[in-house]
Amino acid sequence: MTATAPRIRQLPLIRVLFVTAVLVCGLFGTLSGTASAHAALTGSDPKDGAVVDVAPKDVTLTFSEQIAMGDNSIRVLDPSSKRVDVAKMRDLSGGGTVRYAVDLKPGLPDGTYTVAWQAVSADSHPVSGAFTFSIGAPSETTAIVPDQEAGGGLVGTLYDTVRYLSYAGFVLLVGGAAFILACWQRGASVRPLQRLVVGGWVTLTAATLVLLLLRTPYTGSGKLGDAFDLGGLADVLDTKTGAALVSRLLLLGAAALFIAVLFGAYAKRVTETESEAESGTEAESGTDDGEGSGGAGSGSEAQKAKADLTFGLGLGGTVVAAGIAGTWALSEHASTGIQTGLAMPLDVLHLLAVAAWLGGLVSLLTALHRTPDIERAAVRRFSRIAFTSVVVLAVTGLYQAWRQVGSWSALTDTGYGQLLLAKVALIAVLLCAAWFSRRWTGLLGERTTTGTEAGAEAEAEPEAEEAEAEAGDEAGDSAGEASDPERAAQLARQRTALATARKKQVRDADTERSGLRRSVLIEACVALVVLAVTTALTGTEPGRTQEQEAGRPGTEAAAPAPARPINLTEPFDTGGANGKGTVRLTLDPARSGNNLMHVWIDDPAGKPMDVPEVKVAYTLKSEQIGPLPIVPERLAPGHWSASSVQIPMPGDWHLQVTVRTSDIDQTTIEKNVKIG
Numbered sequence: 001m002t003a004t005a006p007r008i009r010q011l012p013l014i015r016v017l018f019v020t021a022v023l024v025c026g027l028f029g030t031l032s033g034t035a036s037a038h039a040a041l042t043g044s045d046p047k048d049g050a051v052v053d054v055a056p057k058d059v060t061l062t063f064s065e066q067i068a069m070g071d072n073s074i075r076v077l078d079p080s081s082k083r084v085d086v087a088k089m090r091d092l093s094g095g096g097t098v099r100y101a102v103d104l105k106p107g108l109p110d111g112t113y114t115v116a117w118q119a120v121s122a123d124s125h126p127v128s129g130a131f132t133f134s135i136g137a138p139s140e141t142t143a144i145v146p147d148q149e150a151g152g153g154l155v156g157t158l159y160d161t162v163r164y165l166s167y168a169g170f171v172l173l174v175g176g177a178a179f180i181l182a183c184w185q186r187g188a189s190v191r192p193l194q195r196l197v198v199g200g201w202v203t204l205t206a207a208t209l210v211l212l213l214l215r216t217p218y219t220g221s222g223k224l225g226d227a228f229d230l231g232g233l234a235d236v237l238d239t240k241t242g243a244a245l246v247s248r249l250l251l252l253g254a255a256a257l258f259i260a261v262l263f264g265a266y267a268k269r270v271t272e273t274e275s276e277a278e279s280g281t282e283a284e285s286g287t288d289d290g291e292g293s294g295g296a297g298s299g300s301e302a303q304k305a306k307a308d309l310t311f312g313l314g315l316g317g318t319v320v321a322a323g324i325a326g327t328w329a330l331s332e333h334a335s336t337g338i339q340t341g342l343a344m345p346l347d348v349l350h351l352l353a354v355a356a357w358l359g360g361l362v363s364l365l366t367a368l369h370r371t372p373d374i375e376r377a378a379v380r381r382f383s384r385i386a387f388t389s390v391v392v393l394a395v396t397g398l399y400q401a402w403r404q405v406g407s408w409s410a411l412t413d414t415g416y417g418q419l420l421l422a423k424v425a426l427i428a429v430l431l432c433a434a435w436f437s438r439r440w441t442g443l444l445g446e447r448t449t450t451g452t453e454a455g456a457e458a459e460a461e462p463e464a465e466e467a468e469a470e471a472g473d474e475a476g477d478s479a480g481e482a483s484d485p486e487r488a489a490q491l492a493r494q495r496t497a498l499a500t501a502r503k504k505q506v507r508d509a510d511t512e513r514s515g516l517r518r519s520v521l522i523e524a525c526v527a528l529v530v531l532a533v534t535t536a537l538t539g540t541e542p543g544r545t546q547e548q549e550a551g552r553p554g555t556e557a558a559a560p561a562p563a564r565p566i567n568l569t570e571p572f573d574t575g576g577a578n579g580k581g582t583v584r585l586t587l588d589p590a591r592s593g594n595n596l597m598h599v600w601i602d603d604p605a606g607k608p609m610d611v612p613e614v615k616v617a618y619t620l621k622s623e624q625i626g627p628l629p630i631v632p633e634r635l636a637p638g639h640w641s642a643s644s645v646q647i648p649m650p651g652d653w654h655l656q657v658t659v660r661t662s663d664i665d666q667t668t669i670e671k672n673v674k675i676g
Contacts, residue, residue, distance in 0.1 A: 040064045041129055044115070048131035049625035049648030055108040055135050059085070059115055060092065060101040067098060067119040067127070068239060074102040077143040079111040110136030112646060114143035118219075120239065126219040132648045138628060140644040155217045155224055162214065166207035172200025173255065174321045174352065175359010177262060181314050182385060183360065184367065184378035185306075186274065188267035192370040193363060200359070201259060204324075205252050212236065212245045244331040251323045258317050266309055273302045318352075325351035334400075343403055350396040357389035390431070426529055566590040566673050568655070576665030581609045583657055583669055585616070587645065591676045595645040597630065601638045601659065608638025613660040616642070618653050625649070627656065650676045 043062040046052050059076055069089055076085040085102045092099040111134065118128035132141070176197035180187045187193045216232030217223050226232055236242040325348045334340065334347035360382050367374045401420060565588040573580045584600040599616065603609040614634075619626035625648065632640035647653070655673050660666035 040127075041117070041131075044131065046133040047623070047625070049133065049620065049623070049628070051134045051137065051628075053136065055106075056104060058090075058101045058103045060099060061115075061117060063098040063100075063119070065098060065121065066093075067121055069100055069117075069119045073119055074100065074115065074117045076102065076104060077114045077116065077141075078108070079113070079139050079141040079143065081114075081141075081143040084108055084113070108135060110134075111139040112141045114141060120219045120241075132646065138646055141646070153222050155214060155222050158224075159211070159214050159218045162207045162210045166204055166211065169200045169202070169204030169207055170324060170351070171355045171359040172196055172362060173204055173359070174200075174317075174324070174355035175357070175361070176200060176363045177258070177317055177321075178356050178385075179360040179363035179382060180262065181310060181317070183364075183381040184374060185270050185310070187363075187367060187371075187374075187378075188262055188270055190367070190371050192366050194263050196363060196366055197259060197262075201252065201255060205249070208245055208248050208252070212242065212249075215239075215241065215245075240335075241331045244327040248324055248327040251320055251327070254320050255324070258313065258320060262313060262317075266313060269302075269306050269309055273306045276302050321352060321355070322348055325355075338403060343400070346396045346399055349392060350400065353389040353392040353396070357386050357393070360385060360389075393427075566675070568671060568673070570657070570669045570671065572659050572667050572669055574659065574661045574665035574667045576662050578603075578609075579661045579665050579667075580604055581611075581659075581661075582606075583659060585655075585657060587673075587675070590673075592647050592650050595647055597632065597642045597645045599632055599640040599657070601640075608636070610637040611659055611661050612663075613658075613666075614640045615658040617656045617658075618645075618647065619656070620649070620651050620653050622651060623649070626654075647675055 040063065041061060042064050045060040046056055059074065061074065072087055073089060074085065075083055075087075078084050084105045086105065088103065090101045090103070092101055112132050113135065114130060114132050116128075116130040118126065121127050176193060180193060180197070213227040213233070215236040216229055217226040237246065326344070328351060329335065329344040329347040334343040364379065364382055367378075565586055568583070568585040570583050571581070572583055581604065582602045584602065586598045588596045597616065599614055601609045601611050601614065614632055616630040616632060617627035618630070619628070628646075630642050630645055632642040635641050651674075653673055653675050655671045657669045657671075658666060659669070
């Protein structure tokens with residue numbers, strides 16, 4: 001771009017950020033649906049789909065990592081959906097194994113039983129699941145299991161949205177305060193920046209309180225009304241996540257004191273220092289050497305007092321900000337997995353760098369749009385801080401990526417890796433916009449007041465003088481009403497409006513400043529999307545964990561297959577008279593749970609063929625489940641059906657269809673089918 005390039009029409013700041021926020025909410029809603037469990041069920045006794053001869057005394061579950069469970073976390077339901085467990089949890093963990101058990105009532109009859117469980121993983125995310133086992137032989141079951149995973153539904157959407165707002169509030173609070181202290185100290189008395197930082201504090205505080213209330217339904221019932229359950233809230237406070245949220249609230253109380261000093265005593269000190277510096281300069285030019293030295297001494301003391309207060313606020317603010325960032329590090333991904341002792345402090349550093357960069361970016365955007373007199377030196381200082389933050393983000397981000405992903409294949413084969421690639425792509429876009437911003441900043445540094453700005457001031461002066469003359473004439477005509485407070489206030493407003501209009505005209509005539517505002521606005525919009533992807537990453541199972549679970553022999557989860565009906569057509573020949581024909585079988589919807597199966601037997605002419613017997617069996621050899629025998633009911637000549645075929649889990653199943661055409665002639669057709 002050049003100074004003579006045509007200017008792009010600028011949308012109002014609030015409108016642009018609103019549209020971006022709407023897009024972010026849509027993206028975030030999509031990404032939040034990818035969140036998955038961080039702890040996995042690695043084994044059970046009885047196993048999923050097992051058929052046992054005698055009713056077991058208890059049901060035992062084994063998990064991949066430490067979890068939190070309550071007395072009602074494991075429910076065992078009989079075929080009529082009645083609970084048959086004693087609702088008393090037993091912790092059998094030990095020797096590096098995480099295992100829980102629940103006792104069953106004695107004298108259970110034969111049939112298929114459903115085990116539904118829910119828990120909270122070590123990184124604060126809820127996990128849940130269900131499986132079946134049978135006593136004696138499989139049977140129909142009416143057990144009702146929640147059709148959504150823990151942390152889903154309306155409560156899950158609200159929880160994820162509030163988590164995003166908490167990150168945004170942290171970025172505005174910490175980044176805005178850092179921008180003022182390190183880049184533009186005079187901004188402490190600028191109202192738009194004050195509103196930005198205070199808004200960040202209010203957003204983070206409100207979001208933390210809402211997260212504390214939503215924690216009970218998010219990890220438990222999923223009912224929004226349980227957010228005000230005091231008993232559930234007491235249970236939340238005993239967890240690691242509850243302690244982290246309460247600690248965050250206490251640290252936000254300290255942050256409120258920091259904000260009060262920053263926008264109170266510190267803003268006043270900065271204003272006084274600037275006034276003394278200006279008066280000292282004037283006195284030095286209009287007095288003798290002795291008086292000038294006295295003014296310099298007074299200014300030096302004021303500068304020292306301001307420097308001491310800046311150091312105190314900077315040190316105290318860093319400690320509070322690191323403490324708030326630590327509440328995330330202590331309760332989410334960094335607190336679990338490998339090398340937690342190194343991962344948690346680096347996660348704190350990562351969050352602080354994010355806040356310094358993105359929060360400072362929004363502060364700079366606000367200053368450029370709402371305060372036309374921001375100094376070029378402040379923009380250059382932020383450019384250096386942003387560069388340092390990017391370096392810190394690159395180093396800590398690479399380490400966290402290695403720690404959470406674990407392999408190159410996990411980048412493309414897992415949801416976490418795919419989100420990470422999306423984040424890297426967005427950051428690349430953000431860095432491109434930052435490069436343009438840095439170019440505009442360099443042009444700002446090269447300009448002097450003799451260029452376009454001076455010309456704009458020269459053009460603005462006659463208009464401003466004319467307006468001031470008109471105001472003076474009006475004031476002279478109203479000399480008799482000078483004692484009227486309303487008239488005096490009106491004249492003061494006119495003078496303020498004239499001064500603001502003059503500054504705005506000078507600002508709009510500065511092509512470099514306008515270009516910087518546009519590039520920074522693009523950066524801020526992309527940053528909102530980056531923050532949404534980052535929030536989704538914190539709720540998604542790390543790629544390393546997903547690969548470990550996929551390779552663990554005892555893992556209950558199998559690779560999902562597309563849920564679509566199975567249609568099988570195979571010829572058969574029993575070897576006897578009229579022993580040739582065709583078997584047609586359908587299984588709908590061909591996924592774990594209840595399925596509808598139809599079998600048709602056709603003769604070589606394609607007409608229905610009535611045979612004495614048809615039997616079907618399913619076997620999942622990889623998990624040593626089955627064969628599960630199915631005896632379909634004859635509906636019509638050549639047509640058999642089974643209305644409740646229970647498939648306990650997805651996987652590659654071995655299907656056997658046995659057709660008998662006489663007392664001694666029969667054959668078995670075998671086929672591998674994928675059931676999702």
